[in-house]
Amino acid sequence: MDEGAPSATRRGALAGAGSAIATALAGCSERLWSRAGTAGSEQIELTIKTVPADDDLAAAKIVSQFRENLRDAGIGVTHEPVPEADLYRDVLLDEEYDVFVARHPGIEEYDALRGLLHSEFVNEQGWQNPFHFSDVLADDYLDRQRRETGEQRRETIAELLEYLGDTVPYTTIGFPIEIAGHRAGIDARRTLSCPGDYFDLLCREPADGPRDGPLEVGVYGDRLGQRLNPLVVDRNRIDGLLGLLYEPLVRRVETGPSREETRVDDENGDDTGAGSQPNWSDSGTETETETETERVPWLAEEVSWDERGTGSEPRLRADVTLREGLEWHDGEPLEADDVVFTYRFLADTSMGAVDGGVPAPRYRSQGTVVETVDRLDDRTVRFSFGETSRPVATTAFSIPILPAHVWRDRTELVADQRTEALTTDNEEPVGSGPFEITDITIDRIELEPVEDHVFREPDDRPEFLEGFSQYSGISFRIDPNVGTMMDSLLDGEIDVTGDGIPPEDIGRFTDAEDVSTVTGQADSFYMIGYNHHHPELGNPRFRQIVSRLVDREHIALDLFNGFAEPATSLGSLVGLSDDEFGPNGRSGEGTGDQSQDANEDEDENEDGDENEDEADGIKITDFPGTDGEIDVELVRSLFRDAGYRYADGELLE
Amino acid sequence: MTLAAVVLELALVVATMLAVATLVVVGPRPVATALSDFRWRLRACLLPLAALAVVLLLRWATVDVVVRLEREVVGTPVTSYLFEFERLVFPEYPVAALQSFQTPEVTAYFVFVYIYGYAFLLLFPFIAYFALEEMEELSTLIVAFAVNYGVGLVCYVLFLSMGPRNLEPTLFEGLLYDAFPQSRTLTNQVNQNTNVFPSLHSSLSMTVFFIAWQTREKYPLWVPISGVLAISVVVSTMYLGIHWFLDVVAGTALAAASVYVARNYTIESAVGGIRGYLDGRLGRNGRPDRD
Numbered sequence: 001m002d003e004g005a006p007s008a009t010r011r012g013a014l015a016g017a018g019s020a021i022a023t024a025l026a027g028c029s030e031r032l033w034s035r036a037g038t039a040g041s042e043q044i045e046l047t048i049k050t051v052p053a054d055d056d057l058a059a060a061k062i063v064s065q066f067r068e069n070l071r072d073a074g075i076g077v078t079h080e081p082v083p084e085a086d087l088y089r090d091v092l093l094d095e096e097y098d099v100f101v102a103r104h105p106g107i108e109e110y111d112a113l114r115g116l117l118h119s120e121f122v123n124e125q126g127w128q129n130p131f132h133f134s135d136v137l138a139d140d141y142l143d144r145q146r147r148e149t150g151e152q153r154r155e156t157i158a159e160l161l162e163y164l165g166d167t168v169p170y171t172t173i174g175f176p177i178e179i180a181g182h183r184a185g186i187d188a189r190r191t192l193s194c195p196g197d198y199f200d201l202l203c204r205e206p207a208d209g210p211r212d213g214p215l216e217v218g219v220y221g222d223r224l225g226q227r228l229n230p231l232v233v234d235r236n237r238i239d240g241l242l243g244l245l246y247e248p249l250v251r252r253v254e255t256g257p258s259r260e261e262t263r264v265d266d267e268n269g270d271d272t273g274a275g276s277q278p279n280w281s282d283s284g285t286e287t288e289t290e291t292e293t294e295r296v297p298w299l300a301e302e303v304s305w306d307e308r309g310t311g312s313e314p315r316l317r318a319d320v321t322l323r324e325g326l327e328w329h330d331g332e333p334l335e336a337d338d339v340v341f342t343y344r345f346l347a348d349t350s351m352g353a354v355d356g357g358v359p360a361p362r363y364r365s366q367g368t369v370v371e372t373v374d375r376l377d378d379r380t381v382r383f384s385f386g387e388t389s390r391p392v393a394t395t396a397f398s399i400p401i402l403p404a405h406v407w408r409d410r411t412e413l414v415a416d417q418r419t420e421a422l423t424t425d426n427e428e429p430v431g432s433g434p435f436e437i438t439d440i441t442i443d444r445i446e447l448e449p450v451e452d453h454v455f456r457e458p459d460d461r462p463e464f465l466e467g468f469s470q471y472s473g474i475s476f477r478i479d480p481n482v483g484t485m486m487d488s489l490l491d492g493e494i495d496v497t498g499d500g501i502p503p504e505d506i507g508r509f510t511d512a513e514d515v516s517t518v519t520g521q522a523d524s525f526y527m528i529g530y531n532h533h534h535p536e537l538g539n540p541r542f543r544q545i546v547s548r549l550v551d552r553e554h555i556a557l558d559l560f561n562g563f564a565e566p567a568t569s570l571g572s573l574v575g576l577s578d579d580e581f582g583p584n585g586r587s588g589e590g591t592g593d594q595s596q597d598a599n600e601d602e603d604e605n606e607d608g609d610e611n612e613d614e615a616d617g618i619k620i621t622d623f624p625g626t627d628g629e630i631d632v633e634l635v636r637s638l639f640r641d642a643g644y645r646y647a648d649g650e651l652l653e
Numbered sequence: 654m655t656l657a658a659v660v661l662e663l664a665l666v667v668a669t670m671l672a673v674a675t676l677v678v679v680g681p682r683p684v685a686t687a688l689s690d691f692r693w694r695l696r697a698c699l700l701p702l703a704a705l706a707v708v709l710l711l712r713w714a715t716v717d718v719v720v721r722l723e724r725e726v727v728g729t730p731v732t733s734y735l736f737e738f739e740r741l742v743f744p745e746y747p748v749a750a751l752q753s754f755q756t757p758e759v760t761a762y763f764v765f766v767y768i769y770g771y772a773f774l775l776l777f778p779f780i781a782y783f784a785l786e787e788m789e790e791l792s793t794l795i796v797a798f799a800v801n802y803g804v805g806l807v808c809y810v811l812f813l814s815m816g817p818r819n820l821e822p823t824l825f826e827g828l829l830y831d832a833f834p835q836s837r838t839l840t841n842q843v844n845q846n847t848n849v850f851p852s853l854h855s856s857l858s859m860t861v862f863f864i865a866w867q868t869r870e871k872y873p874l875w876v877p878i879s880g881v882l883a884i885s886v887v888v889s890t891m892y893l894g895i896h897w898f899l900d901v902v903a904g905t906a907l908a909a910a911s912v913y914v915a916r917n918y919t920i921e922s923a924v925g926g927i928r929g930y931l932d933g934r935l936g937r938n939g940r941p942d943r944d
Contacts, residue, residue, distance in 0.1 A: 060822050
């Protein structure tokens with residue numbers, strides 16, 4: 001290539017140009033490489049799944065506030081309404097979601113938190129850790145409280161709650177106060193949310209004497225009679241219906257005087273004007289008039305406990321004796337074998353055919369406290385609970401007992417992690433309760449009495465069932481929506497509403513002459529669940545801020561017209577509603593300011609702790625804004641403090 | 654009110670409307686003539702009627718399968734897109750804007766139109782076109798309805814969406830079921846709340862109006878009546894919080910397309926086309942030996 005070699009000047013010029021290009025390319029290429037090599041920061045995006053307003057008006061309203069606040073905070077939000085049964089399938093079975101807002105059925109005992117949060121359930125279905133939360137420290141608290149009793153357990157729970165207050169695996173918005181309407185002649189004392197409430201009402205004589213006809217209960221919704229399988233979560237249901245059919249060994253019921261809100265019961269409808277709100281906020285006295293929770297031996301005649309284990313190795317055992325003469329609705333005897341079968345079946349519905357088992361998605365955490373279950377004779381079953389303490393072990397007895405001769409054949413695996421037992425519609429439920437289903441149509445479900453049921457004999461039944469039954473059966477009338485259900489009550493076609501009514505409609509009942517209302521605080525609560533597999537939702541600092549973007553007080557007052565109790569204490573933020581850790585609980589330190597005046601026994605030391613908590617600057621219940629709308633600058637500064645940044649108003653990954 | 658009572662009331666009101674409109678728009682004589690020789694008329698539109706019947710039967714018979722298919726397998730959730738579109742394109746949500754004119758009278762009018770007016774609008778053309786000398790218009794109407802229902806069915810399986818009132822009860826009110834909860838007894842029988850995109854209320858109403866325009870020389874009076882009713886139905890679906898703006902747009906587009914199809918293709922030609930195609934395929938591949 002020497003021919004016609006360029007002159008020195010040309011060569012120099014070429015060299016100069018070459019090096020200039022090389023330099024320019026080098027500088028440029030660094031930029032190009034780094035741009036090509038790293039994806040740009042993108043806006044954080046979340047999809048919120050919830051039910052449509054048809055299924056739950058309150059949930060839809062909560063989400064609309066939450067969605068707007070997330071959007072104002074710079075997060076890309078997609079709001080996806082999903083019909084109720086499908087939401088449960090997405091969230092609890094398939095775990096396909098980022099964030100969901102739904103109503104949790106309620107926490108019966110502290111140990112239920114173990115089911116919700118323990119990492120041993122991380123791959124299970126149902127309300128077993130649907131968040132993919134796994135934390136060794138939380139696991140340790142959850143395991144400890146299961147073994148402990150008394151003050152020691154209370155302290156462990158308090159520590160656990162404090163820890164959960166920082167890690168925020170999910171968050172609670174509040175506890176709705178349910179409103180039901182009933183005809184004036186019906187002695188309804190509480191809303192119908194669990195089987196115990198139905199029994200309570202069935203035992204109370206109506207004004208015109210015992211009735212030779214069914215109690216007419218109004219409910220509303222779609223496809224309510226289609227799936228009657230007590231083991232599945234993805235179904236539309238009538239609260240309490242399957243509990244009336246399938247009975248537990250020991251039933252948890254509410255007894256005693258009804259709640260203070262039932263003052264509307266004194267039949268001078270005046271003091272229940274549309275504007276009246278339950279006065280839960282000026283707490284103090286009414287907690288004493290609240291109902292007591294009691295555990296009534298149901299299928300069990302007797303439970304005898306044996307806590308003899310040695311001091312270092314406690315072993316808890318219980319022998320359960322069944323009532324005499326128990327029968328299934330198809331006439332087969334209900335025996336110890338059915339009980340043993342049920343506990344083993346719920347732990348593995350494939351009965352050993354699948355490696356690792358296919359546990360039922362319901363009654364799971366109660367089931368895991370039972371170590372072994374064995375038949376002693378036809379009427380006696382021995383449970384052993386290992387190190388589990390008695391209050392926790394007791395919860396195992398509220399699992400409904402299934403007929404072995406029906407469910408034994410439903411072990412075949414029909415899909416991944418689904419046996420036939422978990423997919424069947426169970427169209428003709430064979431239960432053991434004092435009523436059986438005789439007819440299901442699109443707008444009715446009829447329950448007729450089982451004539452020779454043991455609870456028909458006044459001598460053999462629990463005291464709780466005194467006066468059972470003032471009605472021959474129960475007839476559910478299914479209306480398509482809440483408005484038609486309310487019309488049915490006003491027209492006198494039903495005696496009582498089984499599903500609650502929206503607070504803004506209460507005036508329609510209180511204005512009517514021969515209709516009254518009752519209200520009651522259910523255990524259930526509205527929650528926001530986070531999928532910890534989402535890149536940002538795995539970060540507790542992110543969850544802490546997101547959990548603050550709902551104005552709990554505002555929601556309770558404005559969206560629920562006061563018919564809800566906002567989560568204020570650490571306990572209520574994870575859904576506990578009891579007197580100890582609940583919204584107005586004794587141990588609600590460090591969060592709500594409501595409980596503090598009422599608590600005289602708070603000493604200096606605790607006050608000191610509180611200031612420390614506040615110094616940490618994290619109070620989930622502190623809403624960064626007013627009246628449900630966030631202060632955008634304040635929220636941005638919170639996210640910045642947590643290590644996030646903004647570009648063009650968008651929160652970046 | 655039970656379903657039977659709601660249906661009876663609907664039947665009475667719509668029958669009255671149909672009777673009055675028949676007398677005024679069609680006149681008693683053509684109807685009497687048409688009734689006297691109904692045989693050939695029916696025979697003339699037998700195929701389109703059969704097609705419509707098949708589509709409706711399919712829709713009715715597969716409702717459980719379709720619901721599961723839509724919700725568990727193929728359905729794509731699109732509600733948030735419909736909502737986002739309105740948020741980004743309009744200064745105010747169209748549904749909320751319409752609802753800002755809300756008075757009890759306006760609500761009553763739109764509820765009436767949505768239920769009774771709609772039923773009347775769909776049924777009256779059957780009478781009117783039946784009374785004509787030729788059955789061409791009636792066939793067009795029936796084919797267009799069948800196309801509407803058929804395409805609607807496919808869309809409902811593919812797109813899982815919910816109406817404004819279901820997504821956002823704080824912005825949009827569910828006026829229909831607040832004002833007239835019994836109507837749900839009726840709509841529950843024929844629909845699910847996830848069948849939103851496109852609006853079949855809009856598409857069927859606009860179909861009737863488009864065909865009324867094409868037959869304006871025969872029934873000039875029917876054009877303004879059907880126009881006012883059809884547009885009222887379209888507006889009512891949004892005013893009552895049931896449909897999004899895009900549902901209505903898609904419904905109107907579907908109406909135009911179905912009328913075009915019904916005008917330009919007949920069931921015979923469609924069947925003939927399919928047969929020809931199959932013959933061609935089979936002739937070449939299926940039965941090569943015969944050649």
